[in-house]
Structures are given as C-alpha cells and as structure tokens.
Amino acid sequence: MKLGMIGLGKMGFNLVGNMLRHQHEVVVYDVNAEPRQQLAEQGAVPADSIAELVSNLQSPKVVWMMVPAGEIVDGVIDTLIPLLSEGDIVIDGGNSHYKQSLARGEKLRAHGIHFLDVGTSGGTDGAAQGGCFMIGGNQEGFAAIEPLFEDIAVDQGYLYAGKSGSGHFLKMIHNGIEYGMMQSIAEGFELLDKSDFDYSYEDVARVWSHGSVIRSWLMDLTQNAFAKDPKLEGISGVMQSSGEGKWTVETALDLQASAPVIAMSLFMRYRSLESDTFHGKIVAALRNEFGGHGVVKSN
Numbered sequence: 001m002k003l004g005m006i007g008l009g010k011m012g013f014n015l016v017g018n019m020l021r022h023q024h025e026v027v028v029y030d031v032n033a034e035p036r037q038q039l040a041e042q043g044a045v046p047a048d049s050i051a052e053l054v055s056n057l058q059s060p061k062v063v064w065m066m067v068p069a070g071e072i073v074d075g076v077i078d079t080l081i082p083l084l085s086e087g088d089i090v091i092d093g094g095n096s097h098y099k100q101s102l103a104r105g106e107k108l109r110a111h112g113i114h115f116l117d118v119g120t121s122g123g124t125d126g127a128a129q130g131g132c133f134m135i136g137g138n139q140e141g142f143a144a145i146e147p148l149f150e151d152i153a154v155d156q157g158y159l160y161a162g163k164s165g166s167g168h169f170l171k172m173i174h175n176g177i178e179y180g181m182m183q184s185i186a187e188g189f190e191l192l193d194k195s196d197f198d199y200s201y202e203d204v205a206r207v208w209s210h211g212s213v214i215r216s217w218l219m220d221l222t223q224n225a226f227a228k229d230p231k232l233e234g235i236s237g238v239m240q241s242s243g244e245g246k247w248t249v250e251t252a253l254d255l256q257a258s259a260p261v262i263a264m265s266l267f268m269r270y271r272s273l274e275s276d277t278f279h280g281k282i283v284a285a286l287r288n289e290f291g292g293h294g295v296v297k298s299n
C-alpha cells in the first residue's frame, strides 16, 4: 500500500525501512532534510512539506505520524485536517497520552477522518525488523490497513485493542511494566555488586538469559550492556524518563489501584536525578536529634 510518514527520528526512520522492505510505497517528511534524503536513497518518496506529502497520496490517504508526544502531534493534526478528506486515516504511532488520543480521535471523527492510536514497542530494532503494535481507534480504519501491520509486525505482534485511546493506554501500561522489570533487574545486579562474590555480570546475564524463569529481552540487553562495559563505568546512574511511567502511576491513583513496584521504579528514577536531597538532610538531622546518631557533614 501507499502511505505517508511524518517524523523520521529513530523510530520513524526504521519503520519506513521496514515498510519499504515489504514493498510498501512511503512518502516521507521530516523537518530535517537528512533522513528524508537517506530514505529517498532506499526508495522512499521525499516530500518538502506535509502538504506535498499528502498531495502524493491516493484516497483513502493514510498518514502515519511518528513525532514526539505533546503539542507537536496536535500541530501536525491541525495541518493535516484541511488537507485530508472523509475516509482518510491518520495514525499516531508515538507515545502519546491516551486521553489526548481520545480527544484527537473525536476531533478527527468530526471531519470524517479515521484516527488510530498505535503504541509501538520493540525499540529501534523492532521498528526496523518487526515490531509490536497496540492499536486503538476506528475499527473500519484499522481493517483498511491491517495488511500493513501484518507486514511490519513481528509474528503475532499486533493487536486491535478497541476504541480510541485503548492502543496508547496499553502502551502506557506496557511502559509501566517495563519500568518495574528494569528496576528489578537493576536491583538484583546491585546486590551482586555489593556482595563478597566476584561475578562477571555479563556471564550472569547470559546464564539468566538461557532457560531461567527471568529470561527476557531485557536480560539479553543487560548482557549486551555488560559485554560492552563490564562494570558500566562509562555511564552514570542518572535514569531519565519521558513521562509514560508518571502517567501510569497517575492512572493507578485515578483508579485507586495499587501499583507499588511501578510507582517505586518511577521514584527511583527521580531520585537518581539528585545527588543529595533536602529530605535526606532532615532524616539524618532527626536521627541525630533523637538518638545522637552520627551525621555525614557536607563539604
């Protein structure tokens, strides 16, 4: 099929490569000219603007957005609306908040445009070789492009989950699980590191990756990371986050559901951004006040 891709960062770029390998025709646009040019060399049709991209498509026009979550998504949708017609399909494959996807679905529905909110997982390799897609939104729109997902997903790696928002909700929960799993793996290795035993962490990750209950892609990636740097001395322990863990915890609070592992994983990320804390000083001061316990003086 023929479709347009807006946003050629790591994920969008690799998805286009995957689509081209499966003989789909892809018209590509990004604010940066370089990835457009690189993909043109692989057979994509480069466009200099969103309007040019849309004019290169046939009805029903299918436009996939792979741009950073937030205002940029709304900006692209506002640009697309006057360029599209009833029955056309807009896909948001980024990590948007599901509530925003619900609202965007409504907005596009008012123009007769189908909207699909698609959570995309599998990292950059998955995007290039076969990813995992969690799809919400208009069922008619999904049915029209299901063959695309059959091609670009790993075997059984796509799911039409239901109404608008359900794809991005599923991806948000997936990322919450991801936080908890990564934190748990990390804590296990921290305990090994603090013990009296002398382990090769690469070997440990390898053996845990083979037949153990905790074997997983994340464990494979742990092995890869230790293979490159046996004690990870080249990187600091600052753990950034881009919002999905926070949204998962906010959702747990809204639902009055308990999600302690995911919540603590999120807070551990925040803690890693600070080298010292005011609350730490207070607890240390109080221990000193009530028990005369020693404090570490600051420089």
Ligand SMILES: O=C(CO)[C@H](O)[C@H](O)COP(=O)(O)O
Pocket (backbone or CB within 6 Å): 095, 120, 121, 122, 123, 175, 178, 240, 241, 242, 243, 244, 245
């Ligand atoms: O969606 C992803 C993986 O599934 C992205 O890599 C996302 O950035 C991960 O979340 P965070 O940046 O908060 O760790």
